Amino acid sequence: MKIISQNRKAFHDYLIEDSIEAGIVLVGTEVKSLREGRVNLKDSYVVIKNDEAFLLNCHISPYSHGNILNHDPLRTRKLLLHKNQLVRLKSKMLQKGYALIPLKIYFKGPYAKVEVGLAKGKRQYEKRQKIKEEEVRRDIDRAVKERGKN
Secondary structure (H helix, E strand, O other): OEEEEEOHHHHHHEEEEEEEEEEEOOOHHHHHHHHOOOEEOOOOEEEEEOOEEEEEOOEEOOOOOOOOOOOOOOOOEEEEOOHHHHHHHHHHHOOOOEEEEEEEEEEEOOEEEEEEEEEEEOOHHHHHHHHHHHHHHHHHHHHHHHHHHO
16 A cells, blocks of 8 residues: 555544545546655545535646646546445534545555545644643653663
């Protein structure tokens, strides 16, 4: 499994409760561009319309050696999910405050996959609290390391 891109901001802004692997429908130049690692998941999200899932605002740059038949970088891409997965995600999305966020894009064998997370937005004070906890953890690790040197 080769990870192409991760959405690190999603873990900062959202509380990820569940994640599902989905296939993604791509055209030829998009696959080549993904293999070059030219993708940005920062502001992308997933919507479910007519019992189908779509990835929106995912920026896959045009292929560097492409021609006039290159793809549109921000086009809507269909995600491949089983019917029962779609029903489960749709029922959870109807609850207030939930969103579907792409967490990472990777290759699994010859296929491009997207890990989609069911996320609930964090409040500002929750984000600050998490940053403080990480700083305390780093300070403790430093102290333990210094003590081990003596």
